Each structure stands twice: as C-alpha cells, then as structure tokens.
Amino acid sequence: MSRIMTQAAVTMNQLQNKLDLIGNNLANSDTTGYKTRNADFSSLLVQQINNMNNPANADGRLTPDGIRVGSGAKLGSINIDLSLGAIKETGRSLDVALQQSNHLFQIQVTENDVTETRYTRDGSFYLSPMDNNQVMLTTKDGHPVLGANGPIVFADGFDEISISENGLINVRRGNQTELVGELETVEAIRPRLLEATGDNNFRLPNLAELGYQFGEIIQGVDPSLRSGALENSNVDLSKQMSEMILTQRAYQFNARTISTSDQMMGLINQLR
Known part of the structure; x- marks a missing residue:
C-alpha cells in the first residue's frame, strides 16, 4: 500500500471515532446534566524526505531541505465542556x-x-x-x-x-x-x-x-x-450537526484519496 493510501486509512479510522463521539452527544441531548464531549485532533509522526540535491538558497535556508510528509491524523484528546445548560x-x-x-x-x-x-x-x-x-x-x-x-x-x-x-x-x-x-x-x-x-x-x-x-x-x-x-444537557444541536457534516465530508475525501490512488496505480501497472 502506498504512503498516501496509508495516511488516508489511518485518518478515516480516527474520523470514525469522532463521528461516534458526535453521535453520543446527539443521543444525550435530552439527558439531565449531560456535558458535551469535544474531539481535538493532532498530527501523527512527520517524516523528512531529503530529495533535494541542490536546494535553493542552501546557505541562508531557514527550513529543512526536502519534503515533510505526515502519517495522517489521530484523535488527540476528548475534552469535556462543563459549561451551564438550561x-x-x-x-x-x-x-x-x-x-x-x-x-x-x-x-x-x-x-x-x-x-x-x-x-x-x-x-x-x-x-x-x-x-x-x-x-x-x-x-x-x-x-x-x-x-x-x-x-x-x-x-x-x-x-x-x-x-x-x-x-x-x-x-x-x-x-x-x-x-x-x-x-x-x-x-x-x-x-x-x-x-x-x-x-x-x-x-x-x-x-x-x-x-x-x-x-x-x-x-x-x-x-x-x-x-x-x-x-438540561448543554449539547448544541446545530453545532453538532455541523460538526457531523464536516467530519463526514472529511471521511469521504480520504476515501476518495484511496480510490484515486488505486486507479493511478492500476494505470501505471498497465503501462508497457
């Protein structure tokens, strides 16, 4: 599996966890004293690829040579919002x-x-x-x-x-x-x-x-x-619905990345 497909698969798994969290918030919107859980994401390990033999402005360069490639995202923490409900x-x-x-x-x-x-x-x-x-x-x-x-x-x-x-x-x-x-x-x-x-x-x-x-x-x-x-619960239904739509779109984009990468690899394999 290519690096891009691996990154997308890892991120999709973490996005599914966020969707589960949003679903839990929505299910408890009428639960007495329930407090919203919010998800914070963080990047996984970033790898430095030194693929530049003659980098531009090598003497005065402030950033590392090459390309920095991440390994996807993960659910860094789940935070509890203890603000007042109605x-x-x-x-x-x-x-x-x-x-x-x-x-x-x-x-x-x-x-x-x-x-x-x-x-x-x-x-x-x-x-x-x-x-x-x-x-x-x-x-x-x-x-x-x-x-x-x-x-x-x-x-x-x-x-x-x-x-x-x-x-x-x-x-x-x-x-x-x-x-x-x-x-x-x-x-x-x-x-x-x-x-x-x-x-x-x-x-x-x-x-x-x-x-x-x-x-x-x-x-x-x-x-x-x-x-x-x-x-009452302090769950903001409109905010949770917006978060759910954004998370679903991110999930779809990562799934499309895998399918597109698979198509590109198929085209390369067909070259003679």
Missing part, C-alpha cells in the same frame, strides 16, 4: 441544579469491590430505604450522594423534605424542622483532565502519572444550587 423547573423537592460552571456533585460508586468518589452534574436524587428505619440520599442508579460527612443518611418518617440553595437538607416532622445533612460540591479546576466513566459520571485520572496533586484538579466550594429544578 435550567428547567420540576417542582420536585429532591431535584437540584448546580448554578455555576465546573461545579460537581460527589457520589460514591462501588465496582468490582472497589469504592471510589466520582462526580456528576445530574442533581436528580432519590431516597433509598435502609435498615433501622433510615433512608439514604442516592442517585437514580442507587449510588450514595456524598455530603460533608460522607453518605447522607437520616431517619425516615418525616412529612416533608427540602434542599436549600446552600446545600442544607431539612426535613419537617410535625411542627419541627430538622437539619439532617448537607450536600458538598466541588469545582473542577482542570475539567479537561476528568475521565468519563459512563452513566453521566466522571472520575479523576491517575494523578501520579500526570504529576498533579488532588487540589490542582478538584477543589471544594460552597454549594450554589437551585432547588426544585434540573439542568
């Missing part, structure tokens, strides 16, 4: 929306006997019953929501529950109001470093490999919430 009123007491960009709720997820803290913008919470007539605040998937002192657990049997703008959780029992917990939110200082884990959640990367400290990526902040409301 807020919709639900009137449900356990629905809360974050009102600041880059702010996140903390949840506790256990997978394969490993428990770790993950982060989400989805503020659609529920109460899961526990032993001893207690309930725990969880996500829709049953993961505990973390507060100032860990998972938020309190006694059942209340008449009403509310979450204030500063994250305080109060319940009313008869004529008395009781503070039973406090939501704790964090701010992503470097949101590009967060890793998506599925189910609209994020985790921290391996900090040792990246050379960062925890506080350089995530910092605790005072909650700024809107009770009885949820944040």
Whole structure:
C-alpha cells in the first residue's frame, strides 16, 4: 500500500471515532446534566524526505531541505465542556441544579469491590430505604450522594423534605424542622483532565502519572444550587450537526484519496 493510501486509512479510522463521539452527544441531548464531549485532533509522526540535491538558497535556508510528509491524523484528546445548560423547573423537592460552571456533585460508586468518589452534574436524587428505619440520599442508579460527612443518611418518617440553595437538607416532622445533612460540591479546576466513566459520571485520572496533586484538579466550594429544578444537557444541536457534516465530508475525501490512488496505480501497472 502506498504512503498516501496509508495516511488516508489511518485518518478515516480516527474520523470514525469522532463521528461516534458526535453521535453520543446527539443521543444525550435530552439527558439531565449531560456535558458535551469535544474531539481535538493532532498530527501523527512527520517524516523528512531529503530529495533535494541542490536546494535553493542552501546557505541562508531557514527550513529543512526536502519534503515533510505526515502519517495522517489521530484523535488527540476528548475534552469535556462543563459549561451551564438550561435550567428547567420540576417542582420536585429532591431535584437540584448546580448554578455555576465546573461545579460537581460527589457520589460514591462501588465496582468490582472497589469504592471510589466520582462526580456528576445530574442533581436528580432519590431516597433509598435502609435498615433501622433510615433512608439514604442516592442517585437514580442507587449510588450514595456524598455530603460533608460522607453518605447522607437520616431517619425516615418525616412529612416533608427540602434542599436549600446552600446545600442544607431539612426535613419537617410535625411542627419541627430538622437539619439532617448537607450536600458538598466541588469545582473542577482542570475539567479537561476528568475521565468519563459512563452513566453521566466522571472520575479523576491517575494523578501520579500526570504529576498533579488532588487540589490542582478538584477543589471544594460552597454549594450554589437551585432547588426544585434540573439542568438540561448543554449539547448544541446545530453545532453538532455541523460538526457531523464536516467530519463526514472529511471521511469521504480520504476515501476518495484511496480510490484515486488505486486507479493511478492500476494505470501505471498497465503501462508497457
């Protein structure tokens, strides 16, 4: 296979990954708290071909002799856009929306006997019953929501529950109001470093490999919430459709490069 065909084939594979990413954004345009993923491309290794025996202006030349030939493009990174989405009123007491960009709720997820803290913008919470007539605040998937002192657990049997703008959780029992917990939110200082884990959640990367400290990526902040409301996805449908069309055209151009190169090689082979 020729160099041109190899470059086109490599790039087409990476463009397919971008199309998958765009499709995921479009599919989650109605998902509560979903954040757009954006793809950044980078060039692969560039090879210098010295095919000039007598380069022009050899003495004062500032650029290398010959031709620089790349090896295609690759999907360099997938970045998460944590900007605010539109807020919709639900009137449900356990629905809360974050009102600041880059702010996140903390949840506790256990997978394969490993428990770790993950982060989400989805503020659609529920109460899961526990032993001893207690309930725990969880996500829709049953993961505990973390507060100032860990998972938020309190006694059942209340008449009403509310979450204030500063994250305080109060319940009313008869004529008395009781503070039973406090939501704790964090701010992503470097949101590009967060890793998506599925189910609209994020985790921290391996900090040792990246050379960062925890506080350089995530910092605790005072909650700024809107009770009885949820944040919509921040997916811009018009932008995603435009990106999809451009990516499809780039894919077609690279496919045409392969077919054209194949035709040229066929013509050369037919020469006598």
